[in-house]
Amino acid sequence: MGAAMPRPSACPACAAAPSAEQLAEVSAPKEAHLFLSLPTIHCAGCMSAVERALAATPGVHGARVNLTLKRVAVEAAPDLTAADLIPVLERIGYEAHELDPGVIAATATDKAGRDILMRIAVSGFAMMNVMLLSVAVWSGAADATRDMFHWISAAIALPAIAFAGQPFFRNAVSVLKHGRLNMDVPISLAITLAAGMSLYETAQHGQHAYFDAALSLTFFLLAGRYLDHRTRAVARSAAEELAALEVPRALRRAADGTEETVPIAQIAVGDTVLVKPGARVPVDGLIAEGQSEIDRSLLTGETLPAYAGPGMALSAGEVNLTGPLAVTVTAAGQDSSLHRMADLVAIAESSKNRYTSLADRAARIYAPGVHLLSLVAFLGWLWVSGGDVRLALNIAVAVLIITCPCALGLAVPAVTTAASGRLFKRGMLIKDGTALERLAEVDTVVFDKTGTLTLGRPDPINIGDHPRRELEIALALASASDHPLARALAEGARAAGIHPAALTEVHEVPGHGVEGRLGDQTVRFGRAAWVGAVPGAVTAAWLRVGQGRPIAFEFADHLRPGAQQAVAELRARGLAVRLISGDAQGPVADLAARLGITDWTAEALPQDKAAAVQALSDGGARVLMVGDGLNDTAALAAAHVSISPATALDAARVASDIVLLGTDLAPLGAAVTTARKATRRIHENFAISAGYNLIAVPIALMGLATPLAAALAMSASSITVSLNALRLR
Amino acid sequence: METLFYLIPISLFLGGLGVAAFFWALRTRQFDDPEGDRWRILKDDWDDHPKP
Numbered sequence: 001m002g003a004a005m006p007r008p009s010a011c012p013a014c015a016a017a018p019s020a021e022q023l024a025e026v027s028a029p030k031e032a033h034l035f036l037s038l039p040t041i042h043c044a045g046c047m048s049a050v051e052r053a054l055a056a057t058p059g060v061h062g063a064r065v066n067l068t069l070k071r072v073a074v075e076a077a078p079d080l081t082a083a084d085l086i087p088v089l090e091r092i093g094y095e096a097h098e099l100d101p102g103v104i105a106a107t108a109t110d111k112a113g114r115d116i117l118m119r120i121a122v123s124g125f126a127m128m129n130v131m132l133l134s135v136a137v138w139s140g141a142a143d144a145t146r147d148m149f150h151w152i153s154a155a156i157a158l159p160a161i162a163f164a165g166q167p168f169f170r171n172a173v174s175v176l177k178h179g180r181l182n183m184d185v186p187i188s189l190a191i192t193l194a195a196g197m198s199l200y201e202t203a204q205h206g207q208h209a210y211f212d213a214a215l216s217l218t219f220f221l222l223a224g225r226y227l228d229h230r231t232r233a234v235a236r237s238a239a240e241e242l243a244a245l246e247v248p249r250a251l252r253r254a255a256d257g258t259e260e261t262v263p264i265a266q267i268a269v270g271d272t273v274l275v276k277p278g279a280r281v282p283v284d285g286l287i288a289e290g291q292s293e294i295d296r297s298l299l300t301g302e303t304l305p306a307y308a309g310p311g312m313a314l315s316a317g318e319v320n321l322t323g324p325l326a327v328t329v330t331a332a333g334q335d336s337s338l339h340r341m342a343d344l345v346a347i348a349e350s351s352k353n354r355y356t357s358l359a360d361r362a363a364r365i366y367a368p369g370v371h372l373l374s375l376v377a378f379l380g381w382l383w384v385s386g387g388d389v390r391l392a393l394n395i396a397v398a399v400l401i402i403t404c405p406c407a408l409g410l411a412v413p414a415v416t417t418a419a420s421g422r423l424f425k426r427g428m429l430i431k432d433g434t435a436l437e438r439l440a441e442v443d444t445v446v447f448d449k450t451g452t453l454t455l456g457r458p459d460p461i462n463i464g465d466h467p468r469r470e471l472e473i474a475l476a477l478a479s480a481s482d483h484p485l486a487r488a489l490a491e492g493a494r495a496a497g498i499h500p501a502a503l504t505e506v507h508e509v510p511g512h513g514v515e516g517r518l519g520d521q522t523v524r525f526g527r528a529a530w531v532g533a534v535p536g537a538v539t540a541a542w543l544r545v546g547q548g549r550p551i552a553f554e555f556a557d558h559l560r561p562g563a564q565q566a567v568a569e570l571r572a573r574g575l576a577v578r579l580i581s582g583d584a585q586g587p588v589a590d591l592a593a594r595l596g597i598t599d600w601t602a603e604a605l606p607q608d609k610a611a612a613v614q615a616l617s618d619g620g621a622r623v624l625m626v627g628d629g630l631n632d633t634a635a636l637a638a639a640h641v642s643i644s645p646a647t648a649l650d651a652a653r654v655a656s657d658i659v660l661l662g663t664d665l666a667p668l669g670a671a672v673t674t675a676r677k678a679t680r681r682i683h684e685n686f687a688i689s690a691g692y693n694l695i696a697v698p699i700a701l702m703g704l705a706t707p708l709a710a711a712l713a714m715s716a717s718s719i720t721v722s723l724n725a726l727r728l729r
Numbered sequence: 730m731e732t733l734f735y736l737i738p739i740s741l742f743l744g745g746l747g748v749a750a751f752f753w754a755l756r757t758r759q760f761d762d763p764e765g766d767r768w769r770i771l772k773d774d775w776d777d778h779p780k781p
Contacts, residue, residue, distance in 0.1 A: 044768035052774075067765030114755050121755075125748045129741060152737060 031061065034074040034082050035099040036089070039427060039646065039661035041070055046094065053092050054085065070661070071099065095662070097646075116226045119164040123222060126160030127215040131711070134212045138708045150202040150209045157211035158195060164218050165191050167225060183363040183409065186370045190400045191217055197397045208394065213401045213710045220718045221409045228413035231420050231433070250282040251275070253326065271329045275320045277482055285327035287312050291511030292323035293483065293527075297450045297629065305484075307511050307527065317630055322483050323510020357434040358682055359412040366408065374399040377701050391703075398705040402696045407689035407717035412682055414725035419678035422728070427662040428643075428671055435657035437682070438641040439675035441622045445570050446613060446635070448627035449581035449591055452645060453567075454557035455663070458485055458539060460492040462554045468498065470551060474543045476500035477514040477525035480507070485541045486514065486525070489553055513541070521546035538586050556590055560645075562666030567595045569669025575624075580604050580612055582631050610634035626668070628652050643668070674728075681728055685721045692717040 041050060047065045050072055054063035059077040066073070074085060082098035089096040133149045141149060165188070172188035175181065191214050198209035251274040252262050259274060264282055267273065272288060275281050281294075293305040296318050305321055308314065314327055378396035385391050420430040430436060450456050463471065475493040478486040479500055503523065506516035513526010524544050528535035531542045533550035539557075544550040567577055579600040581588045588602035601612065609627075613635045616623050625632070625639035628648030633655050636642040642656040645663070653659055660667070696713045699705050754760065774780075 044771045047765060047768060048772055048774055065765060066762045067768060068762045114760075117755055117760070118752060121748050121751045125744050129744055132740070133737075156741070 032076045032078045032080055034076060034080070034085065036072050036074065036082060036085060037097040037099050038065070038070050038072055038089070038094055039097075040095050041065065041067065042425070049092055050089060050094060053088055057085065057088050060085075113226070113229055116167065116222060116229055119167070120219065120222045120226060122160050123164035123215055123219040126156050126164075127212065127219050130157050130212045130215055134209075134707065134711070137209075138706075146207075147202065147205055150198075150211075153209060153211040154199055154202055157215055158199070161191060161195050161214055161218060164215075164222060168218075168221065181367045183359075183367060186367050186400070186403075187217070187221060187409070189371075190214075190397075193397050194401050197393060201394070204390075208707050210397065210401060210707050210710065213707055213714065216711060216714055217401065220714070224409040224413045227410075227417040228433075231413070231417050231430070267329055269329050269331065273327045273329055275314075275325045275327055277320055277322055277324060279320055281314045281316055281318045281320060281327065283327065283329045284313070284315050284331040285329045287314060288326045288328045290323050290325040291509075292325050293321040293511055295319040295321055295456075295484070297456050309511060322481065322508065357412070358437055358679075358686075359408075362408060362411075362686060370400065370403045373403060373697065373701075380701075381703065395700070395703045395705075398703075398710065399697065399700040401710050402700045402705055402713055403693055407685065407692065407721040410718055410721050410725075411685035411689060414722050415678050415681045415685065415728060418725050418728045419674050422674055423658075423667070423671055426667040426670060427660060427664065428667055429659040429661055430657070431659060432657040435641055436675045436678050438622075438657070439624065439672060440679035442575065442624040442641060442672065444576045444578065444616055444621040445624045445626065446578045446580055446616070446639065447567075447597075448609075448625075448629060448632045448635075449579060449583055449588055450557065451628040451647065452626055452632075453560055453563045453579070453591060453595065453665070455560050457558040458488045458555035459558045460489050460553055461556045462552075463489075463492050463496055466551060466553070469501075470543060470545070471496075471498045472501035473503070473518060473523055473545060474525055474553065476503045477506060477516055477523060477543070478541075480516075481514050483513075485539070485553075485555055488555060489541065518545065536586075538590075557587060559591075559594065560663065560665050562664040562668075564595060566665040566668040567597065569666075570672065573669060573672055575672070576621075580609050580635075582606070582609075582629075606631035606634055610638045613638045624672075625656075627656075643671075677728055681725055684724055688720055688724065689717055 038046075038050065041047065047067060050065055051063050054060050054072065054074055059080040061075045061077070063072055063074045065071075076085075086096045086098065130153045133153050137146050137149050168184045168188045168191065171182070171184040175185060194210040194214040194217070198211050198214070201207075201209050249261050250264055250267055251259055252267065253259050253272045253274055267283055273283055273285065277292065287308060287310050289310060291307075291309045294308045294314065295305050308320075308325070313330075314325075374396040377399045378392045381392035381395050382389065416430075416433060416436060419436055423430060447453050466474075471493055475490055475498050478490040478493070481487070501518065503516035503518050506514065508514050509526070509530075512530040513524055515522065515524050515526075517523070523546070524531045525541060528540070528542050528550075531544040531550045533542045533544070533552070536552065536554075538552075539555045540552040541555070542550045542552055570577055576599070577597055579588065579592050579595075579597045581600070581602055582604055583602060585602045588600055592598070592600040601608075604612065609632060613623050613625055617638065617640065622640040623638075625636050625642040626644070627633075627636055627642070628644050629652060632644075632648075633652050636644065636652060636655040641658070643658045643660060644652045644656040645660045645665075646653075647663075648656075648659075658671070692713055696705070696709070699709065759766075
């Protein structure tokens with residue numbers, strides 16, 4: 001099976017894709033396979049509760065939680081959808097998101113990971129057996145016995161190396177074809193030379209054979225490779241889960257007036273798409289019918305909803321608030337603002353490639369150095385011994401084996417595995433391998449406001465200022481609407497013990513507000529212009545009773561849980577905190593004051609945000625950008641490292657290196673600490689492996705290295721490095 | 730000395746059995762959710778009677 005596998009590190013998803021297709025063909029169409037992401041589950045109790053609750057839901061045939069990936073797979077009757085199951089889980093206290101089964105299926109089978117595991121098993125098995133035979137040789141077996149042991153070792157080692165070493169060989173060949181060097185080149189060279197040299201020595205009844213060294217090298221390096229893969233596989237599958245959070249569907253009205261739900265890909269320009277109140281606009285278009293209010297906060301950062309009526313333009317990503325809308329599609333698929341997002345994401349990804357990881361920097365110095373050193377050893381001994389090629393080659397191979405970056409191969413993956421596992425438990429997902437290193441270097445944090453420091457959910461702030469009578473009327477009107485401001489006011493008023501006044505003829509006027517009658521007076525609750533008031537700087541809804549003076553109910557954005565703690569902790573760690581928002585002066589100033597941020601900018605356009613981040617970077621600062629909207633995407637890409645919450649738009653999540661899975665912002669401070677600790681461990685690990693080489697290389701150069709010494713040096717350094725990584729707490 | 734002639738093959742065979750068992754476990758996806766499996770053993774859902 002090995003020959004058919006593509007390089008595991010390069011494209012594991014490609015390897016998994018065909019099997020996913022087969023899987024889809026095999027699965028019976030009469031049962032629905034649903035996947036839900038559960039960012040908050042963490043224990044046996046959660047698993048039982050989730051599985052029991054789902055199993056008790058009518059139509060569900062089976063549910064199985066995967067705690068490692070924090071998701072649940074549900075087999076259910078075909079008419080059941082995720083929308084039916086999410087409330088079930090929310091009722092028992094678990095946050096749940098629908099995932100796109102098509103995307104999930106591709107990652108469900110981790111073929112590449114299993115492939116590496118098999119190679120580890122084979123090399124481990126062979127290593128232990130050869131090591132047993134080697135112990136006999138080291139303890140003094142001679143002549144025929146030694147030769148026989150060497151031959152048995154060769155019979156075990158050569159096929160095992162041929163199978164287990166393939167990932168390295170394949171990478172090395174492809175890199176050499178492009179005329180470059182990487183860590184796999186010295187590794188492959190050391191493994192093949194050690195095996196070839198040992199075979200030759202065995203045939204010549206020689207004393208030293210390095211079969212065990214070649215195998216343990218393969219084993220330890222594969223272990224490092226696997227840890228590396230594992231970290232990225234968990235991150236990748238979860239990142240794809242997140243990409244699947246917004247299942248892209250649209251409600252299309254056909255020519256004959258019937259409505260059908262279709263994938264966005266099937267929408268064409270000129271189609272009419274219906275957008276229900278509370279739904280996200282799936283395409284760019286013009287409003288054909290209906291009036292409503294539009295929440296643009298994800299795109300621009302504005303918290304104040306805007307009026308929308310026939311003839312006005314809508315962009316994909318905006319949220320429809322009050323009335324149903326029919327939208328004539330002006331741009332779909334590649335031409336829509338979705339494509340603009342893709343452009344931004346492409347910019348983001350190309351700019352991220354500039355960073356060279358610590359491991360790459362080490363390899364760049366290391367790989368040529370190792371080759372040079374063994375070449376020097378070969379030539380030197382050739383000259384000293386007066387042309388004894390066999391001796392010179394033996395020593396050169398010993399140098400190559402001893403310097404081979406066993407510990408170096410484990411130094412980084414062991415630490416990143418430990419660190420990202422730790423952060424994943426706290427609800428943070430590391431999407432990029434170098435994100436931890438970059439996070440450790442950060443000295444400035446730039447926050448976005450709407451949707452990042454706040455939930456984009458309003459809170460009434462001046463309920464106490466109004467007379468009870470007005471509050472009762474406002475509550476009665478607000479209860480009739482699903483508008484976020486109305487809902488927030490109704491909630492706040494009820495919590496304050498207000499009871500709704502008895503009104504008649506209460507009805508919602510989409511795009512404006514709610515109207516009703518109190519006796520013979522008309523009462524209105526809604527937009528400033530509609531009730532006849534002058535809008536102020538703060539987000540507000542207005543109430544007017546009859547011809548009386550309109551009164552304002554003001555709102556502030558609901559603070560994200562943990563925001564205060566996160567800002568305080570980042571400050572305590574010596575980072576400068578800034579706030580750059582696209583929202584109006586008033587709300588931004590208010591929030592900055594609540595969080596104690598002195599350095600803030602309001603009314604920033606998307607390019608202003610990116611420019612501000614770029615200016616900071618040019619000034620020598622390492623910027624961590626935390627944002628969620630489309631208007632943040634460019635800034636997220638420009639920053640040294642970036643974080644976005646799971647509720648962010650696709651584009652923002654793709655552009656960022658770390659994703660917060662839960663709603664809480666509090667883990668930010670701890671993440672910086674963990675990143676700093678992890679980087680320190682990586683440096684320590686480099687120092688440890690360099691220290692081993694400092695001792696071992698002169699010994700090897702002098703020709704004193706035996707297979708026993710090589711085995712000891714290699715195992716000791718690898719184990720020290722792994723243990724050091726585990727110290728990360 | 731002669732013991733080696735059958736002990737070495739036996740040890741290789743037994744080790745090979747271990748590798749084969751590992752391959753089997755891997756192929757039947759028993760390592761897909763190590764975190765969950767570790768907790769699952771503590772569940773008391775079907776302690777008093779087997780799962781129907």
